[in-house]
Amino acid sequence: MFDPHDATVRRFAAACRRRDGAALEAILGDDAVATCDGGDLVPAPAGTARGAAEVARLVIEVLGGPADAELTVESVNGRAGLALRHASRAVAVVGAETAGSRITTLWIVLNPAKLTAWHRG
Template identity: 70%
Template sequence: MLDRHDQVVRRFADACRRGDVTALAAALDVEAIATCDGGGRVPGPNEPVHGAADVARLVMTLLCGRADAELTVESVNGRAGLALRHASRAVAVVGAETAGAKVTALWIVLNPAKLGGWHRR
């Protein structure tokens, strides 16, 4: 049986796969925060993004609705998180923190220098 964290992350991933920004926002805590690491090599916000609506829009832009990419739920830092791959190459890995039934924080790694170990062969 999946624990609560896994269930919340899977619900979030499903909303992302559907490209449903309303469902994404509903899965986020009202005070959710997202921090991106593009390493100066990938466009993304330099400062953390705050609030369910803004985080949902960021996630939609970076991770969702990409027909050419596969979003999977995988272990990230020992807990359920997300990996986005294009042609078997990781383009984003997302760690998530949850409380109750909501995602409270996302750490979105976009920096190609940090994603090599996530590529599928």
């Protein structure tokens, strides 16, 4: 069964892996927003990024990670989202809201206290 949300998140993940700003902007809604939660434990962008271009830059900065980091599509709050791991340790989990084939909202969790259940091995 085709799930438009899942397909959109998968396209978004592929663009993230390529660090392709233009492709990210094309997937993001014109008035997309993104919020990061670092929990004051890790550096995280303050405030909310707004607009496709600003959100795309934020995503590349936050999810660009080391070359050997693994970005996977996984269930986040019951819907397709992203998990970024480095050396099997989760460094970010991303929940997404979509409208049709565009992403409208991203919630990026960077707070290590909230990521322990996402670690592997």
